[in-house]
Amino acid sequence: MATIITLDDPGDPRADDYRDLTSADRRPDRPGGRGLVIAEGVVVVRRMIDSPYPVRSLLGVRRRIDELATDLAGLAVPAYATDAPTMAEVVGFHLNRGVLAVADRAAPPDPAALVRDARLVAVLEGVNDHENLGALFRNAAALGVDAVLLGPRCSDPLYRRSVRVSMGHVLRVPFTELPGPWPASLDVLRAAGLRVAALTPAADAVPITASGLQGERVALLLGAEGPGLSDEALAAADLRVRIPMATGVDSLNVATAAAVAFHAVGSVVG
Amino acid sequence: MATIITLDDPGDPRADDYRDLTSADRRPDRPGGRGLVIAEGVVVVRRMIDSPYPVRSLLGVRRRIDELATDLAGLAVPAYATDAPTMAEVVGFHLNRGVLAVADRAAPPDPAALVRDARLVAVLEGVNDHENLGALFRNAAALGVDAVLLGPRCSDPLYRRSVRVSMGHVLRVPFTELPGPWPASLDVLRAAGLRVAALTPAADAVPITASGLQGERVALLLGAEGPGLSDEALAAADLRVRIPMATGVDSLNVATAAAVAFHAVGSVVG
Incomplete structure (x- = not known):
């Protein structure tokens, strides 16, 4: 089961994977842009959990995290529950979909x-x-x-x-x-x-x-x-x-x- | 042949069909949103000229108007040539495609x-x-x-x-x-x-x-x-x-x- 952790400080370093996503997209060499894979929204986050990509954590508003409860049951990663304004401050824009997950890349197949x-x-x-x-x-x-x-x-x-x-x-x-x-x-x-x-x-x-x-x-x-x-x-x-x-x-x-x-x-x- | 007219005042009423396009999209009852049909970019403007929709005018930067010279040969409407900043002020945003045309609606077919x-x-x-x-x-x-x-x-x-x-x-x-x-x-x-x-x-x-x-x-x-x-x-x-x-x-x-x-x-x- 994922550990649900309330996160209310936008400066919290545990949210660094999600920081300034738009800039991170442009600069994959920067923190948050280290080639991590980002999933947005309940449907896509669910697919990431079902995929071979190793999920690192989730960040979302409480309602969306709750919606994913079944999916999170078998997943030993932190799920950071926050509110929309804090989330917007972390990622750098307002995110309609309300939840993100981040995964490492998987080794490419032969x-x-x-x-x-x-x-x-x-x-x-x-x-x-x-x-x-x-x-x-x-x-x-x-x-x-x-x-x-x-x-x-x-x-x-x-x-x-x-x-x-x-x-x-x-x-x-x-x-x-x-x-x-x-x-x-x-x-x-x-x-x-x-x-x-x-x-x-x-x-x-x-x-x-x-x-x-x-x-x-x-x-x-x-x-x-x-x-x-x-x-x-x-x-x-x-x-x-x-x-x-x-x-x-x-x-x-x-x-x-x-x-x-x-x-x-x-x-x-x- | 279309008449090419230089337009340098963004307040010029001859540009009213193109004014504040984003707001006009939301308010078809307003000037510029009177159900007019707007074409953006050389390719689409060309298709509008070839269509049954009666073209009212064009507004574009000089380079794009020039690009359309052949298409404009048989068209008796004004083509307002302007510069990018004036155009941006009229339409309310910077338009990459550099040229617009506006047409009336045609009667719908049976x-x-x-x-x-x-x-x-x-x-x-x-x-x-x-x-x-x-x-x-x-x-x-x-x-x-x-x-x-x-x-x-x-x-x-x-x-x-x-x-x-x-x-x-x-x-x-x-x-x-x-x-x-x-x-x-x-x-x-x-x-x-x-x-x-x-x-x-x-x-x-x-x-x-x-x-x-x-x-x-x-x-x-x-x-x-x-x-x-x-x-x-x-x-x-x-x-x-x-x-x-x-x-x-x-x-x-x-x-x-x-x-x-x-x-x-x-x-x-x-």
């Missing part, structure tokens, strides 16, 4: 182990917008993606805003960086028996529903909205697939395109 | 005429989040939705934030309110020969890819994230379809679920 039995893997190149990245993880969790591999120029999925937008699903879908020279590093996927399909708006790519990928084990390569995948990444794929789109419309948001593609490949059956 | 030859229609119930609504229109434009019908409790797609998030596609995809008692009003769709399919996470609904809707003329009923469709709307549909999802995951964002469904129904072929 890419080869991660993809060995995967049915559907998302491989990202240059997805550097925190909200898009979070939304992509939410969609990945819903649509049966077994793992996410981060290629070059992606942002950190454990950044606070990504965790929030993902509704905590970045803590649930296993991910890791893909090491080695890009895109030769994609060979780890082929070695595991996955077909590597690049998603692109290019007119000469195969419509994804006609690609024969349904029921296959697939690694789906996704690039950022705007630039899309690099020529090297496109050339390294086994095939190029597209989502048919109306003429004159910009590409979909990357997280939305990913959702359409995840569904089209049909990992979740039921 | 629902029966709108759906007569439509291949794919989206019908919304309770979609009252401006960002979700905007994103939904963007996805509708990309994935071949011919018309959007607004059922009860939807917000206004022409609200400034929706226009922006849609990237201007609310000005492109025809929409109107569905009049009459809900959900009996859905009969207008059946009368036009469309099958009415409700999208729901319910486990006993048919997976959308197994629904036989591919290639059919379809009206897709969509409810808000969270509450979803009302029981009345679900009961009024010809069939209920779902997107298979991993267990333990909340439903997708409504705009994302809509995109997956639009694609699955396969309106855009190619």
